[in-house]
Amino acid sequence: MTVTPVKPTLQDIAEQAGVSTATVSRVLNDRPGVNDDTRSEVLRVAKEIGYVPSITARGLATDRTYNLGFVTYKRDPQPISSYHLNIIEGIDQAARESGCHVITTYVKREDMTDLSNFSMFREQRVDGLILAGPALKTSFIMGLYNSHLPIVLLDNLLSGLEIDAVVCDNRAGTYSITSHLIEAHNLRRLVFLSGPSHWFSSKERREGYEHAMREIDQKPEVFYMPDTTMNTGYDTTRDALKLFPDLEGIVAVNDASALGAIRALKDHGLDVPHDTAVVGFDNVTWGPLNEPALTTVRMFKREMGFQAARRLIDIIERSAPRGFQLRLGTELIIRESCGCPREASEPFYTDFGS
Amino acid sequence: MTVTPVKPTLQDIAEQAGVSTATVSRVLNDRPGVNDDTRSEVLRVAKEIGYVPSITARGLATDRTYNLGFVTYKRDPQPISSYHLNIIEGIDQAARESGCHVITTYVKREDMTDLSNFSMFREQRVDGLILAGPALKTSFIMGLYNSHLPIVLLDNLLSGLEIDAVVCDNRAGTYSITSHLIEAHNLRRLVFLSGPSHWFSSKERREGYEHAMREIDQKPEVFYMPDTTMNTGYDTTRDALKLFPDLEGIVAVNDASALGAIRALKDHGLDVPHDTAVVGFDNVTWGPLNEPALTTVRMFKREMGFQAARRLIDIIERSAPRGFQLRLGTELIIRESCGCPREASEPFYTDFGS
DNA sequence: AAAATGATTGTAAGCGTTTACATCAGTTAT
DNA sequence: ATAACTGATGTAAACGCTTACAATCATTTT
Incomplete structure (x- = not known):
């Protein structure tokens, strides 16, 4: 069937349709100024010989790579x-x-x-x-x-x-989730697990948290982490626990560190969310699988x-x-780690389903 | 500084070095047959004017895209x-x-x-x-x-x-993990959660499971699922439970369905791994975080x-x-869901860290 | 009827490489 | 001294497109 797997070019179309390459090019790029009959003939031939444009050649001519x-x-x-x-x-x-x-x-x-x-x-x-x-x-x-x-x-x-x-809207996100902890669960002594201070999103998220804290005249307490991985969230939570033994909740800059925080609290003998609430930001797919399921802020990635x-x-x-x-x-995703009751379970849209 | 952000070409090198483009091309592609002095001069000029080859042009000439x-x-x-x-x-x-x-x-x-x-x-x-x-x-x-x-x-x-x-080596993988359940935990009534029967890896993994089962003269029981997501693993496990109320363990074709299985068993009031062991295949990053931590087969992806x-x-x-x-x-990753005791915890290399 | 207009199409010069082939100057062999 | 080779370099034709410009022809306008 495919005896000569040689790719047809614009040239080939031009010859078979009896027009110039310029015309073919115009047709193929939907440019005006081509007679309708010519246009459809070119299209027909193109289809017939199975033409596919060479992106490389086009790229060279137009100075693009697509x-x-x-x-x-x-x-x-x-x-x-x-x-x-x-x-x-x-x-x-x-x-x-x-x-x-x-x-x-x-x-x-x-x-x-x-x-x-x-x-x-x-x-x-x-x-x-x-x-x-x-x-x-x-x-x-x-x-x-x-x-x-x-x-x-x-x-x-x-x-x-x-x-x-x-x-x-990072600020609005952490503001609303912090407010949720404050208003729905009556918590006040909340710390914020931040990423590096110069990270844009960390900074904004911190500000949202601080805003909510100030509204209730509570001093914001921020821990700056070198990165926002689960391990670091874990370690930092241990530190936080030393400084603030009466901690009521943790607002984490992302889900990974929140999950680390939950681990640390559990290892410390505390119950999440009963003793300490934890919330994240990002809505990673594992969130609903965690025990307790993670309350978080969804960003529409x-x-x-x-x-x-x-x-x-x-x-x-x-x-x-x-x-x-x-x-x-953003969207507030209420699950259990904030202290809310378990909802009817959502389907698991894990991202490892193969 | 960059007043004329016009990209230098081979041509430009050729002119400034006083040679032809062919020579420049030869130098740049490390081809033999160029005098050493010429070569280094070309290289010098190329560096000086900040030459970067156009992959598009090269692609057109060599019929590649790289x-x-x-x-x-x-x-x-x-x-x-x-x-x-x-x-x-x-x-x-x-x-x-x-x-x-x-x-x-x-x-x-x-x-x-x-x-x-x-x-x-x-x-x-x-x-x-x-x-x-x-x-x-x-x-x-x-x-x-x-x-x-x-x-x-x-x-x-x-x-x-x-x-x-x-x-x-899918077969060896499921064979060894099934054998582990049989030998280390003395289980016999094991079912296999398979993906679609025509999926290559599902088929091989099933064979490994069957092989291990036949060695102990136990009839293999296979559930074919339409896909291998967590949700389907969940649903299929409920079915399996109906048919085999005395189930001792589940060998799942992948981690996602294994995690779904664990959920289903828990929701059914069973303890994993005490009442029913569950093992997976793939070693997804969530595995160690699950409760119980997932025993699985690692593939070197x-x-x-x-x-x-x-x-x-x-x-x-x-x-x-x-x-x-x-x-x-493959590598057998022993954690808790098979019934083994908890090991010293590994660091969390989650894939959602920032 | 001549001139102007407009729609359609063609011509050919790029775009920046690679590479087959030709050229040329030294060597070396005769 | 001539022929034959070698090594280094140049010439120019691709590669498959796009597009500025020119050309052609049928209408309209004057």
Whole structure:
């Protein structure tokens, strides 16, 4: 059947349809100024010979790659965070809708020191970049920004810069979940487990917590952690317990550290949520599986990814004005770790179902 | 500083070094037959003007994209499985080592019906494809295979075909974990929760279980599930309980369904592992956090991804002979859900840490 | 009837590489 | 001294598209 698996080109269509390559190109790109009969004939031939455009050739001619880059951080030996999975899903969809594909890469700390390590990427592979997460170095981001490659930040923001970003309303999120602990469960002595103070989302989340605390004239107590992993959440909770033995609740900057906190409290002989409430932020898929099921703030990661990609494509294709910041809302997910009664159980949308 | 952000080309190097583009190309590709002085001068100029090759142009000339595709299945509304994360990590690394990048995409059921839906990918975007997981349709894979695009399967195998694959030793894995239940915990009445019977890994895993059961002259009891999610594991376990009220243990085809099984047993008033043992396969990151911590079989996913990518690159670059099958070993991870005592706790390498 | 307009199509020059082939200057062999 | 080789380099044609510009022809306008 496929004796000569030689790919048909624009040229071939042109010959068989008896027109020039220019016309074929116009038809294939839906450009105006082609007679309807010609158009349909070209389309027919294209279909008949199974034509597929060469993205490479098109790329060379138009100075594009039709690829979007998704860059995020990886800390050895931790695995890549599943946090990104939903984001990628959104990015992938938006990309498809515009005929783009997504190249994903995971940079380590050392990869960020010199941009030229990253040059294959930066210079040639993609039309633009989505940079996700708080752990990417500012100097790294700035370098990219200065290179004039279109970039959009996701769940991060560099203040004072005309740099596009999509984030969620971190402040409102922690404010509402902290308020929930205060109002629904009558708790007051709450501490906040924060990520590094210069991380954008940590900072905003802390502010939401502080705001809620001040409303009841309670002094905010913040623990800054070097990272926001479960292990660190565990360790930091032990510290917190020493300083505040009468702790009533922990507001964690993310779910991972919240889960660590719960472990630490349990190991310390405390009951969660009876003795101490714990809440997180992120709504990881394991949340409902934990005992107690984790109360948390959901961020719409899929949507964030989608919007970030959309934005990036706008910049690339329409050279849209830069410096947009899109802030998405959040949703309070009440489960048990705050002290609420168990609800009818939700289906398990775990992300490891194969 | 960057007044004219115009990318230097081969041409520019050639002019400044006073040689032809052919020579520059030879130098840049480490080809022999260039005088040492010329070579170093070219290199110097290239560095000085900050030259970076255009992968697109090179691609057009060499008929390559220097991109690898990673394709896997996504079932709405389930999120993308974190199962892939470790695999991707391995792929990414191997790709980098060969100057390639990885384009990831998630196909849905309907995307697989017609290969031309997938054509952008198939024909132009990548030099080869890694197809992961058991849920990709055989017709889809066959279509790709027949298109002469280099592909390698991961955690899947199409028998009777000269198609490259990297898999793990599923049989040995379930055999050893089933034997563990039998020998260490003296259990006999064990059922197997299987994925669809035509899924490669499910089939092999079932065989390992059956082998162990036959060794003790016990009739294997297999439940075929339509998928291997936690929800389905939950439901199927309820069914199993009806048929076999005196069940002593469940060997699940993967961790997700094992976790669902544990839930179902608990909801049924049974204690795991005291009344019923449960074991999984995969070693997902949630395993150690579950109560009881999950006993399972570890597959070296990172390594599998790495090897698959390596293989693919070999095929692409050296047109290595086709039809290799690489089978990696597994590792028994003993935790509590089989009935073993709690060990000193491992660090939490969750995959949701920030 | 000449000129202007507009719609359709073609021509050909890129885009930045690679590479088959040609060239040229030294060597070495005759 | 000529022929034959070698090693280093250059020439120019691809690769498969896009697109500025030119050309053609049928209508309209004057």
